[in-house]
Amino acid sequence: MHEMSLAMGVLQIVEEAAFEQHFQRVKTVFLEIGELAAVEPEAMRFCFEAVIRGTLAEGAVLKVVEVAGEGLCFNCHQTVPLAARYDPCPACGGYPVQATGGTEMRVKELEVE
Numbered sequence: 001m002h003e004m005s006l007a008m009g010v011l012q013i014v015e016e017a018a019f020e021q022h023f024q025r026v027k028t029v030f031l032e033i034g035e036l037a038a039v040e041p042e043a044m045r046f047c048f049e050a051v052i053r054g055t056l057a058e059g060a061v062l063k064v065v066e067v068a069g070e071g072l073c074f075n076c077h078q079t080v081p082l083a084a085r086y087d088p089c090p091a092c093g094g095y096p097v098q099a100t101g102g103t104e105m106r107v108k109e110l111e112v113e
């Protein structure tokens with residue numbers, strides 16, 4: 001489950017932000033997960049809860065903001081919604097569609113106290 005290492009990465013970002021911005025406690029972590037990022041939001045939540053135990057982020061809530069996938073079709077040259085990588089273009093049925101949006105996972109915002 002690669003979500004465990006991703007969750008550790010998120011914790012590291014939170015800890016670095018705490019050090020730089022001098023906060024003691026994190027209430028909420030807003031995490032953007034792209035539809036094409038190959039990250040399971042449920043698994044992410046589970047792993048996050050496991051890695052924050054005993055850290056300054058303990059008790060923090062992970063709020064997942066899902067970002068829809070988007071791609072550029074090389075056949076009809078349109079930007080189209082893309083639910084999965086390597087799917088055919090929903091507009092013309094052609095290939096390939098290069099993923100251009102919703103491919104990443106990133107910490108969007110922290111709610112701290």
Ligand SMILES: [Zn+2]
Nearest residue numbers: 073076089092
């Ligand atoms: Zn197309």
